[in-house]
């Protein structure tokens with residue numbers, strides 16, 4: 594009886610009062626849906642990199658950071674669904690989208706042996722000024738989604754961003770590397786020692802930011818790193 598009430602009466606009323614939209618295509622979706630419309634949830638551009646011996650994310654990190662493993666969940670395409678989701682997460686005050694994307698990473702990667710040896714997650718930190726402006730660090734939200742699934746801690750205070758770097762989007766490869774060099778400082782090496790850390794960011798572009806953050810960790814203590822991002826962009 595109650596389930597009839599929920600689906601036939603309550604949900605249509607909720608749809609009217611709190612309309613819900615797909616985070617990837619902005620279509621109106623039923624209130625009981627998650628974050629995506631059916632069509633988007635079946636057509637997200639998964640990379641399947643987490644299963645591959647060699648993949649594009651690993652190749653991109655290879656010369657910059659000695660990571661045990663690297664994988665991105667989705668392909669980032671300009672004007673595409675993934676860009677829409679990440680844009681809402683970063684610029685429209687939707688931290689819950691990050692938690693959702695983190696859960697997607699964990700559900701997908703959980704079948705892989707390398708992922709099951711992760712001891713803790715470090716989201717790439719934002720500079721304090723930027724985080725204050727945005728209200729949250731989107732990578733930390735993604736990390737929370739993974740952590741809740743694999744029951745490992747998020748060490749968001751372990752590394753600090755000491756340089757408020759300019760946006761990377763209009764920079765070439767060399768400029769990007771210079772821009773983020775020495776941008777991070779390991780604060781709590783004791784939290785990380787001898788652990789397998791998952792270093793996490795929203796998008797992998799050149800890998801310069803992840804490499805700079807990862808290098809500050811590896812130079813400060815003995816541990817191993819793997820890298821995960823929600824998306825990988827073409828350069």
Ligand SMILES: [Zn+2]
Pocket residue numbers: 615616617618619620629630631632633634
């Ligand atoms: Zn959609």
